[in-house]
Amino acid sequence: MKHIIITTSNTIEGSTISEYLDIVQVCMVVGTDMALTSLLSSPAGRYRDTVNEVYSKALSLLRLRGMALNADAIIALQSDLEEISNRGKMRFVQTLVGTAVRLQGGVQVNTSEDVVPLAELQRCVKSQQMADKLKDMDYMPDEDDWGEIINNGLYDLAPTLYRRYLLTNRDILNNSSMSQSRMMNDCFIPFLQSMGYDAAAEVVYSDITTNPYTTHDVAKQCKLFHPQRIAAMLDPRNKHFVISMLDCEKESYTKHDLELMKRIVKYLDNLPDTGHYETGRSKRFGKSGIILVCERGHTSAVELGGHCTETIERGMGVCNLNVKGITESEVAAINAFKQKVLVLQSLLNKQ
Ligand SMILES: [Zn+2]
Numbered sequence: 001m002k003h004i005i006i007t008t009s010n011t012i013e014g015s016t017i018s019e020y021l022d023i024v025q026v027c028m029v030v031g032t033d034m035a036l037t038s039l040l041s042s043p044a045g046r047y048r049d050t051v052n053e054v055y056s057k058a059l060s061l062l063r064l065r066g067m068a069l070n071a072d073a074i075i076a077l078q079s080d081l082e083e084i085s086n087r088g089k090m091r092f093v094q095t096l097v098g099t100a101v102r103l104q105g106g107v108q109v110n111t112s113e114d115v116v117p118l119a120e121l122q123r124c125v126k127s128q129q130m131a132d133k134l135k136d137m138d139y140m141p142d143e144d145d146w147g148e149i150i151n152n153g154l155y156d157l158a159p160t161l162y163r164r165y166l167l168t169n170r171d172i173l174n175n176s177s178m179s180q181s182r183m184m185n186d187c188f189i190p191f192l193q194s195m196g197y198d199a200a201a202e203v204v205y206s207d208i209t210t211n212p213y214t215t216h217d218v219a220k221q222c223k224l225f226h227p228q229r230i231a232a233m234l235d236p237r238n239k240h241f242v243i244s245m246l247d248c249e250k251e252s253y254t255k256h257d258l259e260l261m262k263r264i265v266k267y268l269d270n271l272p273d274t275g276h277y278e279t280g281r282s283k284r285f286g287k288s289g290i291i292l293v294c295e296r297g298h299t300s301a302v303e304l305g306g307h308c309t310e311t312i313e314r315g316m317g318v319c320n321l322n323v324k325g326i327t328e329s330e331v332a333a334i335n336a337f338k339q340k341v342l343v344l345q346s347l348l349n350k351q
Contacts, residue, residue: 064194204222276293
């Protein structure tokens, strides 16, 4: 795990700042189930522990933000704690803000192979303990677990956590408690982002079937459009997933990306027909013309390239598949992608 120095000062002794990256901020709201009066009347330690806990959690999140920027340090840290009493319950709003920077030569890390630093040993033990807990599919990581995962950079758990994230989002109405699934949302995404583009993409593209909608959402939110991984799955069976990914982005595009994106366009242009056309009389409309028989076996009178007009759920939706088995919005997504590829090509050729 990358070590990030966090300090309230504007400089780091013995190091030179080579780049100012961005301001990083965390605002964390933590509620306690204690009434204000009982919190104040309880031993001072309880209040102090709560405050310390909020601070250290916010600090972990700030560290993640820094890691997402590939920073070496966060300097000029400022902290603000507000206490809000709402209906007699205490809430803490902890704000942390600092400046993420890169240092000349990075942070010195001991890389000697014969020595296992205590921190690394502890990290691996924690990772194993957490993996054991997560083997129980009913077990949802709680706040303390997330603290451990984030603070210790337990990245080897990322595929397991991702699968859990997919299931949580799919079953959100069924069995996961709201606060735990919200925590999953709040913590998993920054955790994933802190891994870096290629490592995060490896995790996200490892499972495209459990919950494709969420896979797309994550890829879109984290800018994980990965031409290479998508180009490796250009099978007609994956067409809906591939098309769904076309509106995702990545931070920058290379000529190699462009070549892969052109390959994706070619695949989209050559999708096999899943339905067929007939000429004749439509049963429903009685007029003669082109009839589309979609892959679901519906018949509708259309123009060439048209979409099935059969209602599939009573009063709800229309089938909308064309002869290639894709919907109007999918066709629009493909056209937008083709346009993006053309623009990208002209930009890269200029260079
Ligand atoms: Zn249809």
